[in-house]
Amino acid sequence: MIVLENTPSLVLVLAVGVLCGAGVYLLLERPLTRVLLGIILLSNGANLMLLVAGGRAGASPIVGNAPPTVRMSDPLAQAMILTAIVITLALSAFILAMAYRSWQLHGHDEVADDVEDRRVARQAAVNEPAFVDTDAAETGETLDEEAAGLYDEVLERAERERVERERGDGDEPEPGEGPR
Amino acid sequence: MIDTAALWSVQTLVPLPVLVPLFAAGLTLALHRYANVQRIVSVAALSITTAASAGLIWAADNGPVVVDVGGWAAPVGIALVADRLSALMVTVSGVVLLCVLLYSLGQGIAEGEDDPAGDGRVGGTIPVAIFHPTYLVLAAGVANAFLTGDLFNLYVGFEILLAASSVLLTLGGTAERVRAGSVYIVVTVMSSLLFLTAIALIYGATGTVNMAQLAERLPEIDPTVRVALQALLLLAFGIKAAIFPLAAWLPDSYPTAPAPVTAVFAGLLTKVGVYAILRTQTLLFPSSAAVDQVLMALALATMLIGILGAVAQNDVKRLLSFTLVSHIGYMIFGVALASEGGTAAAIFYVVHHISVQTALFLVVGLVEWRGGSTSLDRLGGLARLAPVLAILFFVPAMNLAGIPPFSGFLGKVGLITEGVRDGSGLAWALVVGSVATSLLTLYAVVKAWNKAFWQDAPSDIVPDRALPRGLVLPTGALIAFGLALTVVAGPLYGYAERAARTSMDGFTYVNAVYPGGAERGQGESVEVSEEGEGS
Incomplete structure (x- = not known):
């Protein structure tokens, strides 16, 4: 089993906590636009967590770019973050369209009771x-x-x-x- | 071990269920002006998919078929894996998707005759131009989730089908659908974010997201961390699968969509969640008694609360949505037993339930077409007015309730046998609970039958209106497929048992994807990238 040098930076961990906390708070609101803001914050928190999971920063992960003794940063975590960002972007656009449609129909974008x-x-x-x-x-x-x-x-x-x-x-x- | 030359053709089958619908989706989008061409392309794409998946069922019986996407071997690249379980799921979902597509074509044609405006909004609800591409993307997402051998790619599969399903759910953008769609998309995005968090933590703990490698590494990490990761994954998948405390969104959002859309959602989307639970519980995590007991308790609650909700409903669509939630409990029951027999019974039940639940929703679409409503108070006399419809409803309804000799009965017998064999107090409670749920399901569908088919017809039902053949034939085909499952139940159950065995022992799967530095996937990803060959 590979031992990863993985001690995370405290600032990043705190940022994840703040983003997720604020995201959950907004998610519990009634209007869809605020819910959307909550989702965006939460997803940024999750993405940052992926970055933390990828280990500490190092040389750019291009082979031959860094001397062999220097540790490279993990490109896989960044690839996953990039994918997740694109997905969140698409879904955010869809939710925005839905909020707009709701505003067209009702004059507000509050989510109704079921x-x-x-x-x-x-x-x-x-x-x-x-x-x-x-x-x-x-x-x-x-x-x-x-x-x-x-x-x-x-x-x-x-x-x-x-x-x-x-x-x-x-x-x-x-x-x-x-x-x- | 594997003769590559002989298996070349088999391996090319694996990516087809994902690639063909995606390619066809782009094609139909480009051809949005030509409705007829769109139809042909969609039907052809899903037919190819189903045929390829059926080939995979046969091929996977000799061992998992693995494809390294992009030519990168397993730990570096993303693997698509078709083992018995995946192949079975992809095939059943292919059949269901094809039948529902034909049904929606029939609906478009039938309602187009009623409303000859010809403005691209056939049936008043489905704008055909975006229906086909979205539907095909949904098919690709479902296939990707079933076939992937990589946890992050599973997330991508989920997101593909989530995005497509939100569009399908809000087709037409009426007030009711936007309301239902808002709830649906927020809940599912939430579960996806939980899944993404779980992936981040798993990657942090093990340094990989490849399922085969995870199966080797997860048993080695700290057990408390492992249980936390397992719980987080279960939470994310539990929302998708609609397990009891996380199921409230489902009966609220599904019934508002057009009939074929509801049908395909009910059949497939929750089952993708169930499949993800099955896969992660059996392959990735070693059996843990505490988690299994929690799952059993949740299965019991899902069954009973779901079916009590169904009994209280007065609208057929909502009634069926609640039975859907309730019967998810059966599958979780099988998973929670954590034995080969239990898993086999759960797999058989998933296959049965996909076909029968979709068929019932299609029939309800027909009931709505014929009776003008889905409310049981406003329906009546359909047994006399439309005898064919009565038969179409009766067969899958009895199948769902578990009346012998249908496949629903066989699936429940399998689960109950395994529950009795397990013998713990909770397992016995579940055995009693599943019998009670089965009886209450019978009560719920008989109530629907009595009100919609036997009570006096209300005056506003058109006395003679022939059912369109374009709707009856696909529905009939799907019901026939459900009956065929009964006929081939012996071999199918045997296949499910073999599927359960491979996914329980883990060795076959891991060895096929990542044989630890033998002939494929040489070296770890970290080393490879440091040596100058990595991605």
Whole structure:
């Protein structure tokens, strides 16, 4: 087994930590552009980690360029980083296009809750009157009226969502402007 | 050891499943104005791929077929390796990709007649001009992931299919698809970054990313570091394979895509993750009881929670997406047993599940075409209105649930036999869990059957609308392929057992790729570059 002289530079390790930490923080945000920034930071962190894994810097890895006693740096790590950078670039461009499309459709690029989440939330809202102790509040309305009011609110929310969705769907792209 | 002259033709088969679709992708992109030529090129490319892979199945039975890409031997260059497991996976995925391609052509033609705008957006959803190139790139990515013998190249394969799948998922760019696509791409990019981190750490720990060399070096490193690396890889692949705590993205993103796209995703993409788990667990890492127990617990949770999700659904596409998650649990069960028998059963199950899950999604596409919806409340009476459709749904549904004599039954029997042989408490829990999951799957598909096919037809279903032959034939072909798996189950299971044996012992694989300084791959990469011959 080859023993690699691999003691990493502390600065690089710290940089990896900061990049990944900031990346994760941004990844947890709602708008897609911030998520994208998080992904870019994270991928830079991962790339830097590959560089660290390749060992310390040395002479340029071109044979005959350095005296035989000098250690060359590892070209494989750099080749892998280069590949990873290209891949991240392509995916970033795609995510940007998606954020732009989302902005075209909705006026913002926030990632919506998934369908199951929304369904569970809706069920919870529908069931809500059964769990709220309406007797405790003196509002002058009968329980039935209060329940009806709550129910309307739910319907209203559903209706608003439906309208929004239709507005989103109605805005079909022209044949020429879909993602190519 | 290997007679190079005799094997020349066999070795040329190995890169074909990657190269042919990639080349055809470029060709179809250049020919985007000629839809008919595009179709011919795509079908021809995938046919060649499938034929080449079938040849590999036969060739790999005599030992792994290795190709050094670019003429550099293993530790320096990147190797493509077709052993039994890879060859089997590539072939099954080739068949599935071809059937789904024919289906999507049928769909394009059928819906084009309904909507004769002729503006390049056939079916209102699929812009044909980019569909073919993207689909072919996806095929190349899947084949690359299956065939590679290099961990970093596996990452590249994943990224190729990820990029293509995101484009396919968001075809047309409607609001619903952009929403689903955002979740999908962020989750999968995240898993790729975890994979990349794992590669960096593995490279730091061992100084190589070649799988054969890793198989030799990983057992030598500090066990705590090794378990950490293993866990990181499992995390990355677990997201791709949709294992329980990491599966929430799947039922949310798959159902919004066009039917053929959902079908091919459901059949192949998660299985690439399962394949990666199989390969790394069996080849790279020595068996570790702790990891296996965690995997068993996760397999159980995946099965049960997935199928309970399916039972709660009221939309066929979402229902099937949850059964997909649930049945991933079976394959992980087989891997977690860490025995030859368990791995063989898992391989057989993967092959069965790729064909049956894709077929079911294609049938659901037909149901949507015929009934105008995938919601079980708005469907009905299809058994009377479209008897052919009923048969097409019934056969793979029973196959999925594991009713004898279909291949689903045989795969589950294999897994349960191995679980009983293992005999530990967790294995018994998994045996009980798999039977329960099988019954609940039956309950879920029977519920779909009752509502879509037997309840009274709602008034808005068109009474007579003949199913287009272009959609029925590919679906039928894929279902026939699933039935053929039942017919050849004996030889196939034997092949899976041999595949499991080669990937478990590791020696055959390592010796084929990197025979430690014998006739191929002389010297270490470091020495080679220092001697002035390296890359």
